[in-house]
Amino acid sequence: MRDIGKNIKALRKKKGMTQEALAEALFVTRQTVSNYETGRSRPDLDMLVKIADILGTDVTQVLYGLPAGQDRQGEVRRLAAGCLVIAAIFLLMTLPAPLLNELLLRRYVGAMLVSTLVAGLLRPALWLVLGWCVLQGLWLLQVIHLPEERAWVTWARRGVLLVLAVYVVLLLPPMVVGLIQVIQACLGVPNEAVVEFPQLPAYTWLMNRLLRFTAFTPQGCALIGGALWMLHFSKH
Known part of the structure; x- marks a missing residue:
């Protein structure tokens, strides 16, 4: 006391x-x-x-004060949770791959759409969580220190999360349509009955730019994951 x-x-x-x-x-x-x-x-x-x-x-x-080791155990659990998320994303990327490849060979639009969006959503998410886990591990090893939270940190964290949320929301509609098309293809639904995504020029242009960026430079998302750690994301 x-x-x-x-x-x-x-x-x-x-x-x-x-x-x-x-x-x-x-x-x-x-x-x-x-x-x-x-x-x-x-x-x-x-x-x-x-x-x-x-x-x-x-x-x-x-x-x-905290009981000896309790604080460290909580941070280790956070790192373990991050590693589990990485494993889950990896499984989501690899398990459906044979089916998607077969449908791609048959030139199913839905399979091409889902494959593209997996590259634009799951792969960046994998690198994002990996970036967070790396910094969390370095912090546990006492190689780096968590910076103090200031007012700008709170606003920066909210800004990064808002950008990520907008990106995910933009990807969801074509992802859902693509999944429906894949299911319909597996069920043998005639082509004329297959659900199609509406043609929206502005939306299509934006999605193409976003997917091109994330598909070819997913490693950059590791920097975003590291930034979220630095911005105290796991503490809130």
């Missing part, structure tokens, strides 16, 4: 917050937070509850 200040500092850094950010959330001055962390003063019970709530923990951990 003598290390309340050290516990507050450790939990604050784990959250990626600066003293200024914590002080603003507590409606106190930065010097007050500094005094808490250096032991010059101690927060009362109400303040302890507020600190715990803002740092996403409980009062017990503010008073006594």
Whole structure:
């Protein structure tokens, strides 16, 4: 309990917050937070509850700190989850490949569409998660450090996530139509009854540019994954 200040500092850094950010959330001055962390003063019970709530923990951990190894175990679990996501994406890319290749040889439009969109969605997603996992692993090895969260970090994280969400939403309609076409082809549906994606020139032009970029440079998505890690994505 003598290390309340050290516990507050450790939990604050784990959250990626600066003293200024914590002080603003507590409606106190930065010097007050500094005094808490250096032991010059101690927060009362109400303040302890507020600190715990803002740092996403409980009062017990503010008073006594994290149990030995608990924090590291949580980060290892995050890395393991990321690795499982990579494995799942890899399976989604490889298992349907023989069927898609056979349908491509028969020149089914749906198969060509799905194959193209897999290259534009799953492959970039694989590299994106891989980029995040690499930085998470380096952080666990204490090779790099997570930067403190500032106001611009929050907005940058939201901006990156918004761009990714828009990209996925743009890909979903043709992906769904392509999957329906593949299923219809497997069921032997006549060509005249096959569902077709509407011709939208502006949309087609945009999709071609996006798919060309992601299909030929999917490794660049690893940089986006690394940026999400640096922007505290896993902490929110």
